[in-house]
Amino acid sequence: MMESLHHALHFDSLVWHWPIAVYLFVLGISSGAMCLALVIKWKLSAQESAAKNPLIIAAAILVPSMVILGLLILIVDLTKPLDFWKVIFYQFANPKSVMGRGVTLFLLYQIATFAWIAIVFREELMALINRFMPWLLKTPGVLWLWNTIDKIEKPLEISIAILAVLLGVYTGFLLSALTAYPLLNQPVLPLLFLASGLSSGIAATIILAAILFSAKADTFGMALSHRLEQPIAWAELALLMILIIGMNFGGEMDKLAIEAAFWGGFWANLFWIAVVGIGLFLPLLMNQLASVKLKHCNTFILSSAILTLIGVFSLRMFILYAGQMTPA
């Protein structure tokens, strides 16, 4: 067992290790949480304050912190972490680089999402600033800037929605740009990662909202989250099937890659048990079988979300490792 695990985690053609899977995972959470927060906010009635909604609060915490965490992981994983500024400084040196465009995207996304948080939580932030650093509001330009972004709320939100979707597909493009590995070099990968990023973003938001901000089943947005979860899970299943079937129609290396990844071996087991079984089927099944009363119980909500997160992280690990097993 240990032997096969060792082989599964160390092989010759493996270049990118598990930190990259964590990186892709947290970016997906950020992208998904952002999309969910926007959808909930857009559905809120005018009287309700977005800043009071536990799900939106949870998402507002997850969105920037997950991107920062992802960037930290990326930096620590460099062979020269102290040179990380070169990635920002020289980001346009190669316009074609997916990673370079990712860096551009992070910067825009981070700025835009901070601006959004400043709008949504304006009152709360004002109160905090007044208490701890009142000089900030007196600094010329700060209030003016704040008022200006207030005025562009709608266009800002639409841009953020686009950026969040781009962030979701970016996690897939980062891998699908690698011609060197047939399983990674697949056009459905960005869509698959977008979908699973949405799932994980929703799940993580629910967990955080339930634990820290006492969200309940009847909290506004909770029912909406659940309504979104199922079609996304089905879409993920469909995309996975398209990947497997499509690659079976492909060339010799495609077929070999599929065989090595999905049939037999550590990663195949992880895929069928953790990704498909635990992450997709179990939550779908639980939702079909559970009574309305059970569905309103917090334990039920939490366990379903945790299963989804396990599944999505396993998918990231699976694609990253199994993908690198078979070089072109």
Place this chain on the structure above:
Amino acid sequence: MEHSRRKFLAGLAATTMFATVGVAGTTVIQTITVDGKRYAMIHDETLCIGCEACVDACRETNNVPEGVSRLEIIRSEPRGEFPDADYKFFRKSCQHCEDAPCVNVCPTGASFIDTETGIVDVDPDRCVGCMYCIAACPYKVRYIDPVTKSADKCDFCRKTNLAKGQLPACVQVCPTQALIFGDLNDPNSDIVQTLQQKTVYRYKKHLGTKPKMFRVPDLKGEIEL
């Protein structure tokens, strides 16, 4: 600048001289033009004897640290029965792709194609060590230099021998002249002449990388692409 192969050979050991003239059918004089455009290499697998003199010469000339290598000679399973068994040899090194995946993915522009020579190279100062290029290279010839912590690989001796107007170290040292180096844009170069005379293949050409490493197949077996 024109340099004749003879000049390079002058300093080499007598045994090498002997081997060089001893091989029938190969061009003895190779010329290189340093200001040329598209440098390429041929590995003649019918001539390679797997001595790995190239590997050592490269390490010495380019100061390649232990534990990594810019080139490897991969020996096949034995063909035939002892004592008549022989091997095929495959050179694993940078192919200097004209559409280079390593260059395409690099986020900082540290991986680049030198426009004067067509050589694919790395700027170690610019490289941050994200390893994207190492993952992207379909030939798996890149590594992180344990000393500089930057991505590195064969640069056709661009910064060493070539800069001095000499042939790459591995080409110079090969006792059977299995390696031919030159400019594809020069119709009179040995490499172009040889390409016109011999059947060659390029590894993983179907990936669209346009590799500039040509191989003369050892035809006793199937060519693996």
